[in-house]
Amino acid sequence: MYDDCRARLEDRVTFVNDIWVGTFQDYRTRHFVQLTSYHRTDAATLEMRSNFSVFMTPKDSGITQVLAAGQYLDSVRQQKNGGLKLLSRRAELDTSVLPRYLVYPI
Incomplete structure (x- = not known):
């Protein structure tokens, strides 16, 4: 997934809402970010690193799992x-295999 600009994000929204509708199991997500660290590359710029985890809960089953x-x-x-x-x-993933699909950007 390479959503590097607004136009690509708008394309993804169009696909999810108009083209893929009804073809995937819809889910809710919970997104956690922690342990942020940073260093300055110049007087105004920071390079930051943080850990994240995203959990998904399909609307039909209600069973939460790591996405x-x-x-x-x-x-x-x-x-x-x-x-x-x-x-x-x-985003650099630790997860080597994502569950069935990844519809919404991480």
């Missing part, structure tokens, strides 16, 4: 107003 686990590698820029802007995010 994926891994780490996020993020690049963040500090804005002059004190806010942060996410420049990039890459």
Whole structure:
């Protein structure tokens, strides 16, 4: 899955809502992020690493299972107003085989 820009994300939403509708088992997710660490690459840019896990619960069975686990590698820029802007995010999966399908982006 390579959703690297808004247009690709919009394509995925169109597929999920209009094309794939009724062809996959719909599920809810719970997403946990923890143990964030960072280092500065320059005065305004941070490289961040955090662990994540995503659990899925199919709407028909109600049985929760792990969908994926891994780490996020993020690049963040500090804005002059004190806010942060996410420049990039890459998800590296520990999970070698995903359950049947992955409809929604991680």
